Amino acid sequence: MKKIESEAATFRTLDWGKTDTSKFPNMVTPAPGPQSKTWHDRCTKYFKGLSGQVKLFPVTFESGEACVLRDVDGNEYIDFSSGIYVTTLGHCHPKISEAIAKAAHTLMNAHDFTTPVKTELMEKLADILPGDLNGFQLYDSGTTAVEAGMRVMRAATGKNEMISCFNDYHGKTYGAVSLGHIRSNVYGRVRAPGAHMVPRPDAYRPMWTKPDGTIDTDAYLTFYEAYLDKGTVGDVAGFVLEPIQGWGGSVMPPDDFFPKLRKFCDQRGLLLMIDEVLTSWGRTGKFLCMEHWDVVPDIVTIGKGFGNGFPVTCVAVREPFKESFEAISASSSYGGNPMACAAALISTKIIEEEKLNEWATHLGQVALKRMNEMKAVHPIIGDVRAKGCLMGIELVKDRATKEPFDKAGAEIYQKAFAKGLAWIPAGHILRMSPPIVMDEKTILKGLDIIDESIGEVEKAHGYT
Ligand SMILES: Cc1ncc(COP(=O)(O)O)c(C=O)c1O
Incomplete structure (x- = not known):
């Protein structure tokens, strides 16, 4: 496995909150890139019954380390999915x-x-x-x-x-x-x-x-x-x-x-x-x-x-x-x-x-504060919630009627993924489950990507 060389990929065991995350995400080619497509086509000729997560963004992953995922085209993503709520302590601890x-x-x-x-x-x-x-x-x-x-x-x-x-x-x-x-x-x-x-x-x-x-x-x-x-x-x-x-x-x-x-x-x-x-x-x-x-x-x-x-x-x-x-x-x-x-x-x-329950609680509080700021500026955000590193943003067409905004959910998921955030879609509710070993800056960076993507989708749908 090719090692991801970076400070951000270190584990909390090695560095508590001092990591330089400025390098991630690191997108070297528009994703899903050509290598991703080739592998995906070969694989899915036989492997059937894909989840919505993959169908919406069919990238091919090659390796992962701590909170970073790398695809076969060399793109490096911040991991806001932990697989599917699985790699809570990051990849390949x-x-x-x-x-x-x-x-x-x-x-x-x-x-x-x-x-x-x-x-x-x-x-x-x-x-x-x-x-x-x-x-x-x-x-x-x-x-x-x-x-x-x-x-x-x-x-x-x-x-x-x-x-x-x-x-x-x-x-x-x-x-x-x-x-x-x-x-x-x-x-x-x-x-x-x-x-x-x-x-x-x-x-x-x-x-x-x-x-x-x-x-x-x-x-x-x-x-x-x-x-x-x-x-x-x-x-x-x-x-x-x-x-x-x-x-x-x-x-x-x-x-x-x-x-x-x-x-x-x-x-x-x-x-x-x-x-x-x-x-x-x-x-x-x-x-x-x-x-x-x-x-x-x-x-x-x-x-x-x-x-x-x-x-x-x-x-x-x-x-x-x-x-x-x-x-x-x-x-x-x-x-x-x-x-x-x-x-x-x-x-x-x-x-x-490593007192990671305490750290997950802290990350959840940091994320909730940032998500509330996002809610204040984005009319399509109806509700935000987080307990530890289990987080959600509920999208609505109208805050008064609370009509679910599924289309926006799919579009935001795809936009953020293309910007380098690997995460989980769920119709009109954006779901996030970063590894609990993530540092604060990376959590905020992931949320910045979501913020930007919500803004673009709002604009496309005539909200701003
Ligand atoms: C609450 C809950 N129970 C059970 C399951 C099923 O787990 P598995 O996919 O490992 O069978 C899941 C999977 O997402 C789950 O979220």
């Missing part, structure tokens, strides 16, 4: 690459037999997770972890129905997809029996408000009460939710929602399963996003940044539900293999040792 390589040279797979590295990971997880979350199983993707969590839920309660929320996303296998926003082409055209969807509070687009116009969280819980009674067959195991909706567009709940939902579940004997595949391991400035609200879920899924690129996910359950793993035949071919455990263990240690 030397300690992580070394740990995975060491495991790969020692033992690659021993099914679910005990290994020293798995033992260390188990102890580390039990140590850092809140409350009595101390029963674990490991998987190789987010959706398989979600499915296992759902099976634990059924085993623990003997009940079948589950309640999730509008616009949640939990993966693409049948159980998980049934608890998310679903289109007929995604899976089998029908939801799994027993899967229910209810609205969840979105402060920017509230369904119920108090007389002063602020969101009325209690009204949502009142609705859930009625729904349990009238909308289900009375066989509900519990709720399955994202803490912050990632795919849905970095949609944050009001601070009182999860504490109230926890109480609601406790009073009705329902389990609370939280899907933290996207929000965990430093992404929002905590190991679990639920720690922001001091809520301990009964079951929680962990993924993406957990292995910082190595496919490893986890289902963690509270003490009373540990034995339910036995009931569900929990093991899998790749779950907890030594390379996966090594990646998760070292990623966890790095976050702890």
